Amino acid sequence: MARSALSTLGCSRCSRTYDPDRIQQLCECGAPLLARYDLATAATSLTRESLARRPHGLWRFRELLPVRRDDAVVSLGEHASPILPLRRAGESVGLTDLYCKDEGALPTGSFKARGAAVGISRARELGVQRFAMPSNGNAGSAWSLYAARAGMQAIIVMPAVSPPIHRIQCLLAGAKVVLVDGLINDAGRLVSRACAKDGVYDASTMKEPYRIEGKKTLGFEIAEQFEWNVPDVIVYPTGGGVGLIGMHKAFRELQAIGLLGPALPRFIAVQSSGCAPIVKAFREQRDVSQPWDGASTVAFGINVPKAIGDFLILRILAETGGSAIAVDDEDILEYQERLAKHEGVLASLEGAATLAAVAQARKLGTIGAGERVLIINTASGSLQLESACPPIEKLGVDDELQIARDH
Numbered sequence: 001m002a003r004s005a006l007s008t009l010g011c012s013r014c015s016r017t018y019d020p021d022r023i024q025q026l027c028e029c030g031a032p033l034l035a036r037y038d039l040a041t042a043a044t045s046l047t048r049e050s051l052a053r054r055p056h057g058l059w060r061f062r063e064l065l066p067v068r069r070d071d072a073v074v075s076l077g078e079h080a081s082p083i084l085p086l087r088r089a090g091e092s093v094g095l096t097d098l099y100c101k102d103e104g105a106l107p108t109g110s111f112k113a114r115g116a117a118v119g120i121s122r123a124r125e126l127g128v129q130r131f132a133m134p135s136n137g138n139a140g141s142a143w144s145l146y147a148a149r150a151g152m153q154a155i156i157v158m159p160a161v162s163p164p165i166h167r168i169q170c171l172l173a174g175a176k177v178v179l180v181d182g183l184i185n186d187a188g189r190l191v192s193r194a195c196a197k198d199g200v201y202d203a204s205t206m207k208e209p210y211r212i213e214g215k216k217t218l219g220f221e222i223a224e225q226f227e228w229n230v231p232d233v234i235v236y237p238t239g240g241g242v243g244l245i246g247m248h249k250a251f252r253e254l255q256a257i258g259l260l261g262p263a264l265p266r267f268i269a270v271q272s273s274g275c276a277p278i279v280k281a282f283r284e285q286r287d288v289s290q291p292w293d294g295a296s297t298v299a300f301g302i303n304v305p306k307a308i309g310d311f312l313i314l315r316i317l318a319e320t321g322g323s324a325i326a327v328d329d330e331d332i333l334e335y336q337e338r339l340a341k342h343e344g345v346l347a348s349l350e351g352a353a354t355l356a357a358v359a360q361a362r363k364l365g366t367i368g369a370g371e372r373v374l375i376i377n378t379a380s381g382s383l384q385l386e387s388a389c390p391p392i393e394k395l396g397v398d399d400e401l402q403i404a405r406d407h
């Protein structure tokens, strides 16, 4: 089995570096730490030829993942998620080359499985037994289930208004669940204070360096599935932005080891107009976002009023010539239905938001008709369908069922 080429942890803002083989959280300056690899070493064994011989799944990119020991790997069978051509949805927005990476197919039903698989494996390798984290839902489910598999204890703090299905999943997995009468940032503050007081590992978004390494595999897979010619545009539903930062990091690392050419996709960050701090900061050409007051959207996973990695997201949008788009909740619901009706894809509301954004970008000309565009459906729609249910005809047991008139 190939080995991890992890070499150090570097600050995303200042020049400090940290020992990766000890538990680390944020840099002293308060910014997230990012894993760095010995890329020359990774390049000697991570090649197109060696990849062709390796088993499927995210661990095939082992050199550029932080887990050193095979026996530390915690897996629920993370296969590559499919990339589906969207012919009819594409036509409806004037695109001939539109695709969806459907992350609903991953264990636990969302792309959060990637971060949990790698984050939990590395935490276990470093001797962590308990961790706490805030979550809007999917991350809590994924981390609870992977923690159960690893024999670790998870403490998940969730907004009381988050979809109940997730807290049930966490409880089934044996996690301690606490609801907070507030949003994800409030949950984050509670976690941060408790972790500091009790010396518990804080697994909040970007407060430990390894969740993003798992999210990075989304980028590795995209590059490989598109046969090392990445799409022109990648459209991502952005809350904390970990997936977006992760994909970008993946492409940079693949470039550095010679697996990808110089062209990078333009990244489009999508938010709901009910919570759009990144979109606002992007429009105002700021380096960081301001906390969004009164955040509210049906797409709960992207209801993040202030992301700790906002400066990284904004930097990537600028560097790749991308943009940031806000979509209304009604459009999110409409595009969720369209994806199901036109394509058979049961998308999450966050995923549906990306198609709504593509429609908007086409009207504005931000995306050209001939471009190859990839939207990311970050979770299965089956986890949150209450808000989407259309009216249904109801019959008494002796009524007559009328089918002929419908077709």
Ligand SMILES: Cc1ncc(COP(=O)(O)O)c(C=O)c1O
Residues within 6 Å of the ligand: 110, 136, 137, 138, 139, 205, 237, 238, 239, 240, 241, 242, 243, 244, 300, 301, 302, 348, 350, 351, 378, 379
């Ligand atoms: C379904 C879904 N999509 C998108 C996101 C946002 O992810 P990120 O933190 O990478 O921006 C989340 C986060 O909770 C989510 O659950």
Ligand SMILES: [Zn+2]
Residues within 6 Å of the ligand: 011, 012, 013, 014, 015, 016, 027, 028, 029, 030, 031
């Ligand atoms: Zn720093």
